[in-house]
Amino acid sequence: KLLVVATGNPGKLREMQAYLADSGWELILKPEELEIEETGETFAANACLKASQIAKATGNWAIADDSGLEVDALNGAPGVYSARYAKTDSERIARLLKELGNEVNRQAQFVCVVAIASPDGAIVLQSEGICRGEILHAPRGDGGFGYDPIFYVQELQLTFAEMTRELKGSISHRGKAFTALLPQLERIKS
Numbered sequence: 165k166l167l168v169v170a171t172g173n174p175g176k177l178r179e180m181q182a183y184l185a186d187s188g189w190e191l192i193l194k195p196e197e198l199e200i201e202e203t204g205e206t207f208a209a210n211a212c213l214k215a216s217q218i219a220k221a222t223g224n225w226a227i228a229d230d231s232g233l234e235v236d237a238l239n240g241a242p243g244v245y246s247a248r249y250a251k252t253d254s255e256r257i258a259r260l261l262k263e264l265g266n267e268v269n270r271q272a273q274f275v276c277v278v279a280i281a282s283p284d285g286a287i288v289l290q291s292e293g294i295c296r297g298e299i300l301h302a303p304r305g306d307g308g309f310g311y312d313p314i315f316y317v318q319e320l321q322l323t324f325a326e327m328t329r330e331l332k333g334s335i336s337h338r339g340k341a342f343t344a345l346l347p348q349l350e351r352i353k354s
């Protein structure tokens with residue numbers, strides 16, 4: 165069966181494709197001109213909105229990911245506004261570091277909600293993953309995307325940007341959401 169990957173973010177797309185590679189679904193990319201406005205106030209609402217609307221618009225099954233970084237000392241910001249926080253990844257990182265300043269509480273978490281919609285737009289599956297870490301004072305590493313260079317995982321003593329995709333995927337918010345989702349996605353296919 166065909167599954168439309170409903171994202172316009174190349175970094176996310178690479179990770180989603182890796183998780184779905186052996187799922188047995190035939191992946192197709194979302195048409196670039198199909199853009200869904202994220203009007204929801206939660207990751208779950210936006211993931212469902214994107215999956216549902218892309219499924220309806222293409223007449224196929226669709227999978228969407230809504231994710232972001234919640235910083236404890238900023239009361240959860242940028243949260244669902246992580247993509248809209250600034251124009252480029254380096255400007256997003258610069259803004260976050262400026263807002264956080266010399267705050268000693270650097271605790272934060274990445275959150276990811278993945279949603280699957282059937283061709284009629286009904287949401288049939290949803291899965292959430294959370295990964296806790298700390299915000300560094302300066303970026304480290306050049307892998308990954310988004311806020312990865314400032315997100316440090318104490319247990320591994322590495323930022324997400326210093327990890328291989330496999331290592332990041334074994335502990336990340338997106339990795340956890342997909343690990344829970346894949347067996348159920350398998351069931352829908354058959």
Ligand code: ITT
Pocket residue numbers: 170171172173176202229230231232233246247256274308309310311312324336338
């Ligand atoms: P789509 O909606 O088209 O999928 P988007 O980038 O707009 O792409 P979101 O609205 O879900 O997606 O925004 C998520 C933002 O959170 C993303 O742009 C990154 O800045 C950040 N983000 C999410 N997951 C991340 C990860 O694994 N590593 C680093 N940053 C991440």
